[in-house]
Amino acid sequence: MKTGRLVPTLFLVFGALYFLLPLLATFLFSLKKIRDTWSFEAYRVVLADANFQASFLFSIATALATILVGILLVVPTAYWVRLRLPGLRPAMEFMTLLPLVIPAIVIVFGYIRMYGSSSYLPFTGSTTGTNILLVCGYVVLALPYMYRAVDTGLGAIDIRTLTEAAESFGASRRTIILKVILPNVRAAVLSGAFLTFAIVIGEFTIASLLARPAFGPYIALVGSNRAYEAAALAMIAFAITWGCMGFLQVFGGRSAGEKR
Numbered sequence: 001m002k003t004g005r006l007v008p009t010l011f012l013v014f015g016a017l018y019f020l021l022p023l024l025a026t027f028l029f030s031l032k033k034i035r036d037t038w039s040f041e042a043y044r045v046v047l048a049d050a051n052f053q054a055s056f057l058f059s060i061a062t063a064l065a066t067i068l069v070g071i072l073l074v075v076p077t078a079y080w081v082r083l084r085l086p087g088l089r090p091a092m093e094f095m096t097l098l099p100l101v102i103p104a105i106v107i108v109f110g111y112i113r114m115y116g117s118s119s120y121l122p123f124t125g126s127t128t129g130t131n132i133l134l135v136c137g138y139v140v141l142a143l144p145y146m147y148r149a150v151d152t153g154l155g156a157i158d159i160r161t162l163t164e165a166a167e168s169f170g171a172s173r174r175t176i177i178l179k180v181i182l183p184n185v186r187a188a189v190l191s192g193a194f195l196t197f198a199i200v201i202g203e204f205t206i207a208s209l210l211a212r213p214a215f216g217p218y219i220a221l222v223g224s225n226r227a228y229e230a231a232a233l234a235m236i237a238f239a240i241t242w243g244c245m246g247f248l249q250v251f252g253g254r255s256a257g258e259k260r
Contacts, residue, residue, distance in 0.1 A: 137210075194244040
């Protein structure tokens with residue numbers, strides 16, 4: 001029994017060290033901007049940079065828009081497929097997995113080719129159009145995570161009974177989705193939303209090739225010029241990602257507890 005417990009424990013410790021030691025080294029390096037002393041000077045410089053603030057706020061706004069569009073697209077679609085078209089579920093699962101196997105650079109080059117300034121739909125001809133195209137690209141990238149989360153949430157409730165009960169009271173389809181289905185899959189939607197937020201905050205390829213002032217390209221730009229600030233940005237991005245995971249656990253657990 002001791003040997004059986006020792007081996008998994010060793011693997012767990014090795015895995016933790018494999019992931020945590022590089023993070024610790026990066027954090028310690030970020031504190032060495034001032035020679036021969038430990039300080040948060042690199043973090044102060046980064047947080048005071050107007051470009052950091054602009055890029056971070058732009059990515060937050062883009063992430064919120066992506067989450068909203070993703071919810072409006074995925075929740076009704078997944079609900080309708082489960083309720084009326086269960087035979088299409090394998091096809092839907094296949095289509096939502098495509099962004100995982102098609103590189104982001106292929107997607108964005110396709111967007112530029114299809115919606116460039118020389119096309120019939122010149123989205124890239126204006127700032128607003130390019131921002132819309134960026135949000136659409138992020139919706140595609142986050143689709144596997146958002147759809148899986150929502151579909152799993154729908155599978156945990158009896159949507160057919162809930163729909164029939166709501167229809168018996170004269171509720172419209174829109175009312176059923178907004179006031180019956182959506183509250184029951186809130187934890188699943190939050191899961192997909194926080195994963196989407198983490199993806200958008202750190203994404204580089206699409207934002208860079210569409211020339212948008214997002215957080216990912218800003219990190220790459222700082223990393224090519226300043227070492228300590230780049231390490232500080234890496235730690236900030238890591239903290240944001242894990243903050244999203246923490247919020248997911250808190251709000252998801254609270255929602256599950258309320259249901260019970």
